[in-house]
Every structure is written in C-alpha cells, then in structure tokens.
Amino acid sequence: MLNNLEEEDLDFEEALTLASSGNLSEICKAADSIRKKYYDNIITFSSNVFIPLTNYCRNSCGYCGFRREPGNPSGRIMKPDEVKTVLIKGKEVGCTEALFTFGEKPEEKYPEVKELLEEWGYSSTVDYLYDLCLMSLEIGLLPHSNPGIIERDEIKKLKQVNASMGLMLETSSERLCEPGEAHGHSPGKLPKHRIKTIEYAGELRVPFTSGVLLGIGETLGERIESIYVLKNLHDKYDHIQEIIIQNFDPKPNTPMENVPPPRLKDIILTAAITRLVFKGETNIQIPPNLNIKHERELLTSGMNDWGGISPITADEINPTHSWPSKKKLGKITKEAGFSLIERLPIYPKYIQKNYISSIVAPLVHELADKKGYRKM
Numbered sequence: 001m002l003n004n005l006e007e008e009d010l011d012f013e014e015a016l017t018l019a020s021s022g023n024l025s026e027i028c029k030a031a032d033s034i035r036k037k038y039y040d041n042i043i044t045f046s047s048n049v050f051i052p053l054t055n056y057c058r059n060s061c062g063y064c065g066f067r068r069e070p071g072n073p074s075g076r077i078m079k080p081d082e083v084k085t086v087l088i089k090g091k092e093v094g095c096t097e098a099l100f101t102f103g104e105k106p107e108e109k110y111p112e113v114k115e116l117l118e119e120w121g122y123s124s125t126v127d128y129l130y131d132l133c134l135m136s137l138e139i140g141l142l143p144h145s146n147p148g149i150i151e152r153d154e155i156k157k158l159k160q161v162n163a164s165m166g167l168m169l170e171t172s173s174e175r176l177c178e179p180g181e182a183h184g185h186s187p188g189k190l191p192k193h194r195i196k197t198i199e200y201a202g203e204l205r206v207p208f209t210s211g212v213l214l215g216i217g218e219t220l221g222e223r224i225e226s227i228y229v230l231k232n233l234h235d236k237y238d239h240i241q242e243i244i245i246q247n248f249d250p251k252p253n254t255p256m257e258n259v260p261p262p263r264l265k266d267i268i269l270t271a272a273i274t275r276l277v278f279k280g281e282t283n284i285q286i287p288p289n290l291n292i293k294h295e296r297e298l299l300t301s302g303m304n305d306w307g308g309i310s311p312i313t314a315d316e317i318n319p320t321h322s323w324p325s326k327k328k329l330g331k332i333t334k335e336a337g338f339s340l341i342e343r344l345p346i347y348p349k350y351i352q353k354n355y356i357s358s359i360v361a362p363l364v365h366e367l368a369d370k371k372g373y374r375k376m
C-alpha cells in the first residue's frame with residue numbers, strides 16, 4: 001500500500017488504514033516527496049496585523065479563552081479609530097495583510113451589541129466589517145476576513161473588499177455538538193452550517209482558507225473524515241487555497257482546561273495525510289507559534305506554509321504564544337533545507353485565476369511580484 005502514495009488517489013478507508021498503521025516515517029517521506037514535486041523547496045508565510053474586531057460571540061466553545069460576555073471589563077468591539085491605528089502601524093512596518101477575526105454574529109445574541117452597531121450606523125458585524133475592509137484597502141493592506149458562518153449575500157458583499165476569506169471547518173463531527181462536548185453550546189459549529197458557508201465561497205470564487213482543529217475530542221476517523229469533507233468541497237469549486245492543521249491548546253478557566261493537547265506526532269501525521277489526500281492541490285499550513293521549538297519536525301510533514309506572522313500584534317486567540325520573528329523563522333526554514341518566501345493573503349494561483357474583485361485587484365497587483373508572491 002505504501003508503494004504509490006505519491007501518485008495514487010487515496011479514498012477515505014485507505015487514508016484511515018494508513019493513518020492507523022503507525023508508519024509515520026514512511027507517510028512523511030511520501031508527503032515530503034509530493035511537496036517537493038509541487039512546491040519545490042519553498043515554504044511561504046504572510047506578514048499581517050491581527051485585528052480582533054470583537055470578542056463577543058454567540059457561540060461558547062469548550063476550549064475558547066477569547067470570548068467575553070457583554071459587561072465583562074475585557075469585552076469589546078474595536079472602534080474604527082482603533083482599527084485604523086493598527087492598520088497604519090502595520091503598513092509602516094511592511095505588512096501586507098489585515099487579518100480580521102472575531103466572535104460570530106454577537107448581535108444575534110446580545111441586544112447591547114446590536115444597539116451599539118446601530119448607533120455607529122451598521123445593521124450587523126458584517127456590515128461594519130465591510131467599511132473597515134475598505135479602510136484597510138485605502139491604507140494599503142489586503143483584508144482577509146474570518147467572519148464565522150455567514151449567508152451567501154454576505155460573502156458576496158465581503159468578497160468585493162477582501163483578497164481572501166476563511167472559516168475553519170474544525171471538525172465534520174456532529175457528535176462534538178452534543179451536550180458536554182467541545183461544541184455543545186455553539187450553534188455556529190454545526191458542521192452542516194460551516195460546510196454551507198465554505199460552499200457559498202466556492203460558488204462565488206472566493207480564495208478560501210479552512211482547516212481542522214486537532215484534539216477537541218474527535219476520533220482519528222473523524223479527523224480523516226474532516227479532511228475528506230474539505231477535499232470534496234475543493235474538488236467541486238477549486239477554491240480552498242490553504243488548509244490549516246491547528247492544534248487545540250488548553251486555556252485556563254475554560255471547560256477544557258485540563259484536556260491534554262494533541263501530540264506532536266498526531267499534528268505531523270494529520271498534515272502528512274492531508275498532503276497525500278490533496279497532493280499539490282492546496283497549501284498546508286501549520287501555525288509555528290503553537291509549536292515553538294518543533295518547527296523542524298513540522299517541516300517533515302509535507303506542509304508548505306507557516307501562515308500569517310505578525311511583527312507588531314499578538315495572536316489574540318492564543319495570547320501566550322508569541323509569533324517567531326521573520327528572521328528566526330527564515331533561519332529555521334533555511335537550516336532545514338528550504339527557502340522562506342513571503343506571500344500575500346491570496347496565493348499566486350488565485351491571482352492568476354483572477355478570483356479577485358475590481359476593488360481589491362489594484363492593490364493585489366501593486367503588492368505582488370510576477371510570480372504572485374510579495375514584491376520585495
């Protein structure tokens with residue numbers, strides 16, 4: 001079975017058998033050879049500012065240390081001026097991406113959030129986000145928004161002002177939405193809703209980021225199934241530009257604070273199986289700040305992207321995990337035998353395929369080199 005992994009299409013059963021085999025080094029060898037074939041020796045990253053627009057959220061995931069209730073002193077919605085300050089600083093230090101991330105549709109759950117947005121002249125967070133993305137484009141940063149599950153017309157609107165967008169599938173397991181499980185109090189985490197949003201993005205030709213969250217109670221079979229859900233969506237629409245293999249990280253004072261995080265070898269195995277399933281069809285990203293000191297081991301998995309690295313803002317979802325500097329990441333990547341190249345939030349393939357609106361296109365072309373990476 002291990003003979004033709006570089007060439008053959010694996011079905012779900014074969015991938016699961018392989019993942020259960022314990023043959024990690026052979027799996028990684030095949031994944032590495034696929035990465036070489038399609039990505040040469042290039043590992044990419046983007047330079048971003050992280051904008052946590054609001055930490056109010058209608059969901060309550062068992063592992064979340066980011067969410068706050070209205071009334072909590074650290075609960076907030078960033079004001080336009082606060083966002084503007086971060087964007088300007090990001091531009092000054094050479095970032096190209098504004099990563100907008102926030103709790104999902106808080107206005108549906110909290111009347112005070114709805115009232116505040118209305119006071120500012122907006123009917124929803126998505127409505128507010130649209131204007132902030134326009135501001136970002138004017139300042140010179142390409143927006144990449146993660147607005148949670150949204151409707152088709154909302155994606156259509158946001159596509160006009162975003163270079164790319166994202167929604168983690170996290171898991172395709174409905175079981176994890178049952179009471180007592182990680183998503184037991186999170187209506188927005190029902191897989192069918194998330195799949196629908198990713199599907200809308202495909203129909204509307206939005207360069208899209210998705211991924212899986214490892215260690216939230218899923219079985220190995222459910223983990224592999226999630227990869228196939230993403231594969232089927234990508235086969236249909238050719239829009240998933242990257243898949244993030246993200247590890248759950250226990251946060252204090254959350255229901256899952258005592259759940260152990262996934263093992264490094266499980267992160268590597270999942271990335272390698274994803275590479276074998278997707279071949280050269282999508283970029284595979286592992287966040288380095290969640291795996292500090294293990295970057296070299298991660299590079300054995302067939303991954304080819306480190307994701308967004310911010311020189312000036314924190315990862316507000318994982319605030320105790322600082323980003324490595326570009327210099328440090330470059331050194332580690334080079335020592336492992338690869339070149340580190342900066343990209344934009346939209347990958348070269350989707351610039352070539354023209355998956356961008358006429359509002360976003362001028363800035364993309366200003367910032368991209370001939371190959372579609374960041375112009376230096």
Ligand code: SF4
Nearest residue numbers: 057059060061064103
């Ligand atoms: S993880 Fe995201 S969706 Fe879940 S509660 Fe936190 S902010 Fe909301």
